[in-house]
Amino acid sequence: MVEILKKITTIRKEKIQKLGFSFGHSIPQERIVPLNPPKFANPLLIAEIKRSSPSSGMIGEIKDPISLASYYLDCGANAISILTEEDHFNGSIKDLIQVKNTFKKTTILRKDFxxxxxxxxxSYKIGADMVLIIIAMFLEDKQTFEEILLEIKKYNLTPLFEIHTKEELDFLLPYQPQIIGINMRSLHTFSIHKQQGILLKNQIPEGIKTIFESGIMSDYDGYMIGSSGFDGMLCGSYFVKSKNNTITSLIHSYKKSKNPANRFHKNIFKQLANNKPLIKICGITNLDDALLACKMGANMLGFIISKNSKRYIDITEIKQISRALKTLYPEVLKIGVLLEDAKDFQQAKELCEQNFLDSLQLHAPDNLPYFAKYNLLNANFNFYICINYENLDDYPKNEYLPFILLDSKSKEKGGSGKSIPLEALKELKNTGEALFIAGGIGAHNIQELLNLGVSMLDINSQVEKEVGKKDPQKLQEIFEIINNHYQKL
Incomplete structure (x- = not known):
């Protein structure tokens, strides 16, 4: 068991031996409140009463959990999570009893170890409707896990099974879970890895409800969670720390992402779950090159909207190509590529809203998360950023996006033909980050990038016969190398 879990559970076990399973609290002899299983709205939003955590320290003083629960419910939450672990989260069984007795018809999750x-x-007697079961705690104790499952069934409670890894998912699936929560926070490092969590979600069979846990920090997270196919989210720290209508705006962003035409994150992570890199052919300026790249096997096409680029394509041409691709290659994602220009940015956003583009690729300035004076944390459209990368110091420290594209450092900010040094990529790979790579990728170096296990290759100038015009032979050579590589695996 991971060290932090072992520490928490050891202390809990000692307290149970001294105080009993009620931790010394007075509890009802029988359940006196109705049982309310969760109802999956759009989304199931579980708002959490959370004072502190090992990763964040003190989050907020909550003197009146009833008032906080009331606020959550008024803003649109449809379930309340209450931490009852005392020593690391400053929670209490008493909080759960008080809240459930006040809001008898509300679904209450007991979140504990x-x-x-x-x-x-x-848990049943104090009024919980759901219980959190952390799978990492039972990988080496299957018998206890099965005994707990029998008790959950006996009292007709709803388990929320929490996982972090593929190993935990494989352990859980034979028990036919109905709801799985994916915690984006690593039990080893406490760091957030949304990309790994979304990849794990794509390995969960259809029909099982999924909940996004940890790392929610902005409205954009709600949009990204919805567009990635999650059925709900569990959030505590963000709500406790923030003011204003964070819950309302988070739900709005989630619902905004549910446009049937929005397939960006789903397609991206479905491809990555197959352990094959995404192939993006960028700098498309005409329909013939677009169709050729799609025929060869491209997953994504890039259209450069910045007028200063030698590979600029105007809006009218993008719309024409987009219409053709929707008929002939509907699965290929269309990406608008731009630098920080407010007018270009507005036009690109409109193309996304009109479904001519699936996402924007923003070549990032230094003042992220702002782009063209727009706060990307409030975004309700698909985007990712591209940064100029040379070493680990260049990589963003705060992960609020599911992935970041890395390009070589150059004055051109893309399309320079210059590559990121392979050793720099290996160093980043060793930190556990997935590699989404642009810059100077061609037949001369693509094999070594494939050997490195990249997640995305953004190919542009090395497959051109002249600027803005793709070379069929170079494209074919690239895709032959890619296909041969994966046929050998």
């Missing part, structure tokens, strides 16, 4: 079958009866 439940270790023993006897704790399920306690």
């Amino acid at each position: 439940l270790q023993f079958p006897e704790e399920i009866e306690i």
Whole structure:
């Protein structure tokens, strides 16, 4: 078991031995409140009463959990999560009893590190409708896990099974779970890895409800969570720390992402879940090159909207190509590529809203998360950023996007033909980050990038016969190398 879990569960076990499964609190002899299983709205938003955590320290003083729960419900939350772990999260069974007794018809999740079958009866009596079961705690204790499942079934509670890894998912699936929460926070480092969590979600069979846990920091997270196919989200720290209508705007962003035409994140992570890199052919300026790249096997096409680029394509041409691709190659994603220009940015956003583009690729300035004076944390459209990368110091420290595209450093900010040094990419790979790579990719170096296990290759100038015009032979050579590589695996 991971060290932090071992520490928490060891302390809990010692307290249970001294105080009993109620941790010394007075609890009802019988359940006196109705049982309310979760109802999956759009989304199921579980708002959390959370005072502190090992990763964040003190989050907020909550003197009146009833008032906070009332605020959550008024803003649109349809379930309340209450931490009852006392030593690391400053929670209490008393909080859960008070909130459930006040909001009898509300779904209440007991969030704790439940270790023993006897704790399920306690959870039922104090008014919990759902219980969190952390799979990492039971990988080496299948018997206890199965005993807990029997108790959950006996009291008709709803389990939210929390996983972090593919190993935990494989352990859980034979038990036919109905709801799985994916925690984006690593139990080893406490860091957030949204990309890994979304990839894990794509390995969960259809029909199982999925909940996004941890790392929610902005409205854009709501949009990204919805567009990635999650059925709900569990959020605590962001709500406790923030003011104003964070819940309302988060729900709005989630719903905005549910446009049937919005397939960007789903397509991206479905491809990555197959352990094959995404291939983007950028600098498309005409329909013939677009169709050729699609025929060869491109997953994404890039259209450069910045007028200063030698590969600029105007809006009318993008629309014409987009219409053709929707008929002939509907699965290929169309990406608008631009530098920080307010007018270009507005036009590109409109193309996304009109479904001519699936996402924007923003070549980032230094003042992220702002772009063209727009706060990207409030975005309700698909985008990712491209940064000029040379070493680990260039990589963003705060992950608020599911992936970042890396390009070589050059005055041109793209399309220079210059490559990122391979050793610099290996160094980043060793930190656990996935590699989404642009810059100078061609037949001369693509094999070594494939050997490195890249997640995305953004190819442009090295497959041109002249600026803005693709070379069929060079494109064919590139795709032959890619196809041969994966046929050998």
